Amino acid sequence: MPNLLRKSFNVVNRVRHTASVAGLSALRVAKGERPDAVMLRETFEQLGTTYIKIGQFIASTPSLFPRDYVIAFQGCLDQTTPLPYSYIEQVLKEELLTEGQSLEDLFSKIDKEPLASASIAQVHAATLPDGREVVLKVQKPDVEVIMQTDLGVLHGVTKLMEKLMPQMRFASISPIIDEIRIRMMAETDFIAEASNIRDFQQFLQMTGNTKVVAPEVVEELTTKRVLTMSRLHGISMVDEVAMRQYCDDPAQVMADTLNTWFASLMFCNSFHADLHAGNLMLLKDGRIGFIDFGIVGKLAPESWQACMGMMQALQDNDYVTMASCMVDMGMTHERDKVDQAQLAGDLAKMITRIMAEDKTYTSGKPFNSKEQADELNKMMLEIVEVGKRHGIHFPRDFALLTKQMLYFDRFMRTLAPDMDMFSDARVSLLGSDFKQ
Structure with a gap:
C-alpha cells in the first residue's frame, strides 16, 4: 500500500509540474512571443526526461515532423545534474543484495563520483572482489512512473484534439505517441539492454570480427534497474591527435567502425542506433569499443x-x-x-x-x-x-538508421575528411567483408 500511495503522489506531482511549465510557456505566448519550434524545444527541456527523449525522437524522425522542428530539436541534450551517491547506494542494495549480504560482499570499491549522468540513468565505476573493473548503470528514481504519466497525458490530449478537431486524425499523432512510448519504455529495461549486448557479441563472434568489442555483462549483478558491465578503457573517437596514441591511421579505424555497423544491419538481430561520440571508443589496445545498447533498431x-x-x-x-x-x-x-x-x-x-x-x-x-x-x-x-x-x-526504424548515418557523417568530418562513405574501397556498405 505505501508503494501505491507513493506512486500516486508522484503521478500527481508530475502532472502539477507539467501544468506549471506549460502555463509559463502559455504566458510567454500571451505576452507576444511567437510559439515556434525553438520555444517548444525550450519547454521540453524544462519538462525533463520524457520530453527530452521526445525532442530527440523529433530530431531523428524527419519522415514524421516538419523540417523546422527537426532542425530545432537537434540541440535537445540529454545531460542532467548528478544524483547523490546515497541514492545510487540505496538502489544497489534494493536490487542486488540478498538477506545477510552487504555491498562490500559484491564490490571491493564503488566510485562515488559518477562517470556520466543522463535523464534515465547514472553511471559509476566499480571494482569486483576478484579485481575486475566494471561500470554500474543505475536507473534514476521514478523514471518509469514519470514516462508513463507524461505519455498518458500526451496520449489523452491528442485523443481529445482528434475529437474536437477531426482534421487532426489525418496527422496520425496518436500512433506517433504510441511509437515513442514503445521506444522509451524499452530504454528503462536494463535486462533488455543486456540482451542487446549479447546479440552484438554473438554477431562479432559469428563474423570473426576481432577489431571491435562490446562490454561483458555481469549477469548475476544485472536487473531491470541495474546493469553491471566490464569497464572499457579508451578515448572518445572525436580527437584525431589523441587517437594516434593507440592507432596509426584514424581513417582506417573509422572504416572498421563503419564496416562493423553495416555488417550488423545484415547479420545481427538488431543494430546499435545511438553511436554518438560518447558511445564509441578507441581502446588502449587499438580495438574499437561499442557501448550503451539502450537504443537499437531492426531493419530488413x-x-x-x-x-x-x-x-x-x-x-x-x-x-x-x-x-x-x-x-x-x-x-x-x-x-x-x-x-x-x-x-x-x-x-x-x-x-x-x-x-x-x-x-x-x-x-x-x-x-x-x-x-x-x-x-x-x-x-x-x-x-x-x-x-x-x-x-x-x-519502415519503423528507418529514422534510427538515418540518425546514425548522420552521426557517422560527423565522425568522418573529424577523422577522415577525405573519405567518401559510399565509394571508399575500405568501406563495405553491405557487409560483404564479413563471413556469414
Whole structure:
C-alpha cells in the first residue's frame, strides 16, 4: 500500500509540474512571443526526461515532423545534474543484495563520483572482489512512473484534439505517441539492454570480427534497474591527435567502425542506433569499443540494400533508380499506387533546384566541409517530404538508421575528411567483408 500511495503522489506531482511549465510557456505566448519550434524545444527541456527523449525522437524522425522542428530539436541534450551517491547506494542494495549480504560482499570499491549522468540513468565505476573493473548503470528514481504519466497525458490530449478537431486524425499523432512510448519504455529495461549486448557479441563472434568489442555483462549483478558491465578503457573517437596514441591511421579505424555497423544491419538481430561520440571508443589496445545498447533498431536486409541503392542513385543523379529504390525500401504498403515516373520527376526538380540555388553544390570542392554536409542533411529532409507527398512511408526504424548515418557523417568530418562513405574501397556498405 505505501508503494501505491507513493506512486500516486508522484503521478500527481508530475502532472502539477507539467501544468506549471506549460502555463509559463502559455504566458510567454500571451505576452507576444511567437510559439515556434525553438520555444517548444525550450519547454521540453524544462519538462525533463520524457520530453527530452521526445525532442530527440523529433530530431531523428524527419519522415514524421516538419523540417523546422527537426532542425530545432537537434540541440535537445540529454545531460542532467548528478544524483547523490546515497541514492545510487540505496538502489544497489534494493536490487542486488540478498538477506545477510552487504555491498562490500559484491564490490571491493564503488566510485562515488559518477562517470556520466543522463535523464534515465547514472553511471559509476566499480571494482569486483576478484579485481575486475566494471561500470554500474543505475536507473534514476521514478523514471518509469514519470514516462508513463507524461505519455498518458500526451496520449489523452491528442485523443481529445482528434475529437474536437477531426482534421487532426489525418496527422496520425496518436500512433506517433504510441511509437515513442514503445521506444522509451524499452530504454528503462536494463535486462533488455543486456540482451542487446549479447546479440552484438554473438554477431562479432559469428563474423570473426576481432577489431571491435562490446562490454561483458555481469549477469548475476544485472536487473531491470541495474546493469553491471566490464569497464572499457579508451578515448572518445572525436580527437584525431589523441587517437594516434593507440592507432596509426584514424581513417582506417573509422572504416572498421563503419564496416562493423553495416555488417550488423545484415547479420545481427538488431543494430546499435545511438553511436554518438560518447558511445564509441578507441581502446588502449587499438580495438574499437561499442557501448550503451539502450537504443537499437531492426531493419530488413533488403530495406538496407534499397537504402544504399537510393544513396548511390542520388550521387549519380539517377532519379528513376532513386524512385524505384524508395519504393523497394518497403516504405509504402501500396507500392503499386505510387507513380514512380512522377516521383522521379519531382525528385529531379527538387534536387536540381537545390543544386542551382546553393553555392556548396557548385563550388567544385570535395564534399567534406561542415557546410556542405549540413546541406546534404537538408536535402535528405527534402527527399523525405517529396516521398510523403507520394504516399511513401518509412519502415519503423528507418529514422534510427538515418540518425546514425548522420552521426557517422560527423565522425568522418573529424577523422577522415577525405573519405567518401559510399565509394571508399575500405568501406563495405553491405557487409560483404564479413563471413556469414
